[in-house]
Amino acid sequence: MELVATAILLLIAGHWTTGNLISNAALTLLRHPDILRRFRNEPDLVVPLVEEVLRYEPPVQFIPFTTALADIGITDTTIPKGAQVWLLLASANRDPKRFDHPDRFGPDREDNQHLGFCTGIHYCFGAPLARMEAQLALPQLFHRVANPRLLADPPPYRVNPVLRGPRHLPVAIDGLIA
Numbered sequence: 001m002e003l004v005a006t007a008i009l010l011l012i013a014g015h016w017t018t019g020n021l022i023s024n025a026a027l028t029l030l031r032h033p034d035i036l037r038r039f040r041n042e043p044d045l046v047v048p049l050v051e052e053v054l055r056y057e058p059p060v061q062f063i064p065f066t067t068a069l070a071d072i073g074i075t076d077t078t079i080p081k082g083a084q085v086w087l088l089l090a091s092a093n094r095d096p097k098r099f100d101h102p103d104r105f106g107p108d109r110e111d112n113q114h115l116g117f118c119t120g121i122h123y124c125f126g127a128p129l130a131r132m133e134a135q136l137a138l139p140q141l142f143h144r145v146a147n148p149r150l151l152a153d154p155p156p157y158r159v160n161p162v163l164r165g166p167r168h169l170p171v172a173i174d175g176l177i178a
């Protein structure tokens with residue numbers, strides 16, 4: 001029973017999320033042709049690029065149904081012990097008090113401490129693996145296809161408010177680069 005529960009957890013926590021990270025990154029790059037052009041010439045850009053996708057289009061949008069274990073003071077508000085709290089990670093990632101021009105996608109952003117993998121004791125266990133998968137997949141994809149362009153914008157999305165990503169990402173290309 002524990003084995004099955006762990007397998008299901010890893011499939012959802014580790015597979016769906018990383019798939020969404022790669023497709024959200026592909027979509028965002030195709031919407032920013034100037035950055036895509038740069039990425040093809042600067043392979044090292046992939047590291048800050050993946051971090052910026054985790055901030056700008058996070059695969060996990062929010063964490064529902066958490067509970068405050070103590071009274072928590074935030075500015076002039078107190079969240080009482082026992083209250084149900086929903087953590088809006090995607091919203092915090094666009095907080096203008098924390099990030100300059102938060103709605104602008106830019107892999108050159110400095111001090112990019114996003115909440116794409118949450119924070120604290122529940123910080124994502126698989127973050128290093130997810131980062132590595134995206135950092136390997138994106139160059140393979142974009143350095144090998146000629147003239148990629150979106151066929152649908154926005155693409156069709158999965159119906160899931162927590163795990164956000166396209167169901168399909170239809171793209172036209174002019175062929176493969178050897």
Ligand code: HEM
Binds near residue numbers: 058127129
């Ligand atoms: C881009 C991909 C991923 C994203 C965006 C992501 C995001 C997150 C977030 C936001 C949490 C916090 C959940 C909470 O506080 O309730 C979390 C926890 C977790 N993630 Fe990931 N995750 C990703 C990939 C993975 C992978 C590849 C694995 C495993 C192979 C994984 C395993 C876990 C586990 C086990 C936890 C629970 C950690 C704990 O509660 O101590 N995740 N993840």
